[in-house]
Amino acid sequence: MQPLFLYNTLTRKKEEFKPINPPLVGLYVCGPTVYSDVHLGNCRTFISFDMIYRYLVHLGYKVRYVRNITDAGHLEGDRDEGDDKFAKKAKLEQLEPMEIVQKYTVGFHDVMRAFNNIPPSIEPTATGHICEQIEMIKQIMDKGFAYETEGTIYFDVEKYNKDFSYGQLTNRKLDELLEGTRELSGQDEKRGRLDFALWIKAKPETLMRWPSPWGWGFPGWHIECSAMSSKYLGDVFDIHGGGMDLQATHHTNEIAQSQACNHKAPVNYWMHTNMLTVNGVRMSKSAGNGFLPGELFTGDHPLLEKGYSPMAVRFFMMQTHYHSTLDFSNEALQASEKGFERLMDSYSTLQTLKAGSSSSEDIKALQTKCYEAMNDDFNTPILVAHLFDAARIVNSANDNKLSLTQNDIDLLKTIYQNFVFDVMGLQTEQENSKANAVLAKVMSMVLDIRNKAKVDKNFPLSDEIRNKLTDAGVQIKDGKEGSSWKI
């Protein structure tokens, strides 16, 4: 097997991937906070890691893929106080906090399915791991890196930085970080400006609360990922992923928590996906420029000229490297839509290709190039370029402009199966199969009638049939060996 290289945020270098216990691989990805609909930016991260997961599996690794659901403790605002997001949203929608969680978890899963993402091996929730989080906080306190102020526990960043190094993930020194933060206001209970909450004391009106050694409260945001990742993947595991916006705070604090706990760096490879932008500006909840996946599919949004299918969107994302920003525009989306269609059409053509006695193309070399692209930090844009080469070869062979042996045809089928479907997770958009079977018969009959008209040189009739079919959304392609159609 060729070595796989991936970009490690921690070292800011492409490194060869060497799992701790091959063929086992531990992969943790920060999942969504389920207090509102997922928007497309989140989806990009999950689609990227779905592709990464799929490729690792394709290479033969046994991957335990953990992606959490944050359903508690994620605070509003920059201070570690006030209600959590669920309680706030619950008040707004007049629902129980757990009703909010349920509603948006279901919605999240629906969207993941639409994008053909494989569910993770384990999808733990924060509320299901309160004990583990309390236990971890206790350990951090025992090691002396956290302190209690009136029922709230804070992580002592400056003390931690004396023994370890805080902020390696963003390559920054503590002093620089301290300069960048705002002054502590009088009401703050924490000692250091960068200190963050591990456990937050519940107010009398707080709905989501749990008992702890420090009284009733709820966990801080960062501790859940540390607690759950170590529970399911061990104190040190292979890959931790998430969006780039989590790098500076959330992931930096995860490292601090784990290291304070057991004096080991928790993760060997940190991988971050880049942001999605709309007209050059980052799509985010706070900027309010995001559209929901549902709106994207239907086209029901002021920024969208039309709807785009989940697979066209997924393909669009695959045409950009996960580490680059991706700008959303109607033109770009429509270009991808057509390209995707061409690729999938060539796949159908491939199924009917007749073998020749010799080959003029080196399909094996093409396959090797596909692996090289993926082994170079999951370079899907290059992979796509090679797959379009394959499409060109298939179409040319179909036109009898070049010849392929049965072995080559079979190898092409393997390439499509492996890379288009298994690794990139694309799929043909299937309609109801029973209706399809009927339609196929009807179309075959219609094309027969039209063909007879053509033989009789009754072109007005054949053109009328073609035009009316076009209006109905069926495209006719006249080839040398008869006509074919597609929707």
Place this chain on the structure above:
RNA sequence: GGUCCUGUGGCCGAGUGGCUAGGCUCAGCUCUGCAAAAGCUGCUACAGCGGUUCGAAUCCGCUCGGGACCUCCA
């Protein structure tokens, strides 16, 4: 203000020192009764200025533009 990323042909987007991806668009050709589809060909670009080098989109410096993080966000 601090830290960092980025600027590629009409559009989107790969590419870290020579062999100059790919998709979409546009034009021409082949095929076709005519179209469409498909194939072929063309449009050959790297913000600007300077430097290093036999050779730079790729390395260095400066200038200008865009963006991110430092505060909840994938």
